[in-house]
Amino acid sequence: MGWDRVRLFKRTKSSTIVLTGLTGSGKTVLFYQLRDGSSHQGTVTSMEPNEGTFILHSESSKKGKIKPVHLVDVPGHSRLRPKLDEFLPQAAGIVFVVDALEFLPNLRGVSEYLYDILTKASVVKRKVPVLICCNKADKVTAHSKEFIRKQLEKEIDKLRVSRSGISEADVANEFTLGIPGEAFSFSHCSNKVTIAESSGLTGEISQVEQFIREHVRP
């Protein structure tokens, strides 16, 4: 009974990981892979976030005290974007899922969304680490993570220019990215941005799990 009081004084570090990305990138499949090790019978466009606090499926056989992860899968549909703001303030890490297969047609949408996230106050001030996860890597025509990284850096560079032109009015972009005058690179961000590959359907999610474990320490 008295131990509860002790726990109150201990600084609890957030264990929330937010899964986000454009609609159709594979977030819900990844969510269920991380939780259950399978994507069950498939998914459709999410209308609501999927939330859960659990131990990752791959670690369920491990012994010892493992801190459960609070995983949130936020719908990517543009009409539901405001939902993201509910979860970002408590995020310890963000997994930004990108469809590596249909990458080029969606390039603008992806880079704009990523730019919006990287310039939010709650992300910049708390230096939330971001993992850009190139999903659907099992497909033959999926792009490599290096290609995706370069393309995203180029697009965000352009966005910086056009967005800073309306920086005062655009209340959504609270901060600017990178170093003015130099081409943008993810290494310029004050928070750590890394890139990885995954495949939700086949279960190749080890890099994502590594990221999660790194930032939700037991």
Next chain:
Amino acid sequence: MLEQLLIFTRGGLILWTCKELGNALKGSPIDTLIRSCLLEERSGAASYNYDAPGAAYTLKWTFHNELGLVFVAVYQRILHLLYVDELLAMAKREFSEIYDPKRMNYNDFDETFRQLRKEAEARAEELKKSKHVGKPVIDGKKQGQVKKGGFEGGNKKKSEANDGGDGDTGKSYKLETGHSNGNHVNIEGSRAVVANSKENASSNVGAFDVSKLQKLRSKGGKKTDTVVNKGSNVHPKKKITKKNRVWDDSPQESKLDFTDPLEENGNENIEVVGTDHGESMMDKEEIISSDSEDESEEVGKESKPDTKKKGWFSSMFQSIAGKANLEKSDLEPALKALKDRLMTKNVAEEIAEKLCESVAASLEGKKQASFTRISSKVQAAMEEALVRILTPRRSIDILRDVHAAKEQRKPYVVVFVGVNGVGKSTNLAKVAYWLLQHEISVMMAACDTFRSGAVEQLRTHARRLQIPIFEKGYEKDPAIVAKEAIQEAARNGSDVVLVDTAGRMQDNEPLMRALSKLVYLNNPDLVLFVGEALVGNDAVDQLSKFNQKLADLSTSPNPRLIDGILLTKFDTIDDKVGAALSMVYISGAPVMFVGCGQSYTDLKKLNVKSIVKTLLK
């Protein structure tokens, strides 16, 4: 025969599909249903039609709001299956009994479903035999037309039904409420005065006295740029000269007369002075006034009439006890009150109706948490729905689009369309001014070759802003003028071409055809519909007809439709901001600009939160 029946969670995980009906669905009907219908707050509609190459499906759905499940049935459109609604309801009942949030596999439901289906089919057969229900007449023409662009499902069919004559007595099974409402609105729209949906109308409809409600409501939270009409002040002393009317707090303009003196031979000796009016309001931050959100709730509860007291008391009791499931009858009074409130804010009647139905569909069957009033729950759901609708579906970053077009060395073409007198030319100049402030070179194209003075008006704007204008005078074919203007812009390196068109009524067939030809021939990057905020129910008609004509009269397989809305005269409406909602709901296009005054700087972005707040006040 049913093609498929799916059960999935609102979070997107499929829980069960019928394995007997193994047919793979062509295209992606479920995802399209979610994106175009359920997330667009049209879940109150009866059904949804989906077309893919090689298949024409109709989808029906039902929700289990308490458990967060969605049940969808897909079948071929040419088969008018009568038992689908019943089957969905029964499946919902049976499934909710075996549902467990932790369970992912529901293979035992196969057997249950097979029985249910047999029962439903048998019952339908019996009904058919006993009633001799003839199959409703399938309008082949309608089917063909549904394929072309524009709106999803019910709306499109409704407007078509209106055009194709009102004699659709062979009532299509799918169109229910939408159809009759549409007819009704049409007649009303053409007769009604614009002021119809404002203060007066509510007294006819509401169950409670809305005018009383408005008096009780405090005046907090007015938009900061509302027009404040200050009368001319007292100066009775010497000569009473006419003072210029001051509309707001801006410093007085010294010179109002901008006509330049003409020389003898008619050529205007222009003194070209670059006008700089300061920063456009597009680039200024919007100051949102804060006001209490709870005050309206109290007021709403107070003004409920006495006859409802008994029902209110019992529901109050239940809300404390917190056990009842929300039934449609419980939601009705709160929804009706909301609908009336929306209509007093100048939201078109059928839009308010559809929204309320959609909110009802999402709340029905939910368990009522203790100590919450139904009205607050309904209000929260409606607020969420409104934010969802008004949030743009795609990026409205025009500057980004312009830069993208610049890279491809093409001019970015914007066409302004709308009915007469909404402010196309004025707002075109405002948009040009804003673009100029961001160092983008603009060119105007005067394709209003009909109205006297239209070309001169644009010429004056072009002179003041110091930008080139392409004009060919009057009585020329606007489509050709536009084409040549774009070629000229490509030649002289302008980044953006703003095309002004003549105002036209949505019912005027030859004019709409001409507009469609202009759009088809030039394939603009942005078709901007200019609508005034003062419009009432007619907004629905205008937008749907415009979109429909653009779709029908275009000869290309992918017709261009309205991409964005420019809302004008926003400073003249006090808090009756409903036109924005009606227009966005009916067309799906985002509001890209808001015109709020008559000078160059009066152009803003739409602030979704403040609009929703004003609508629900």
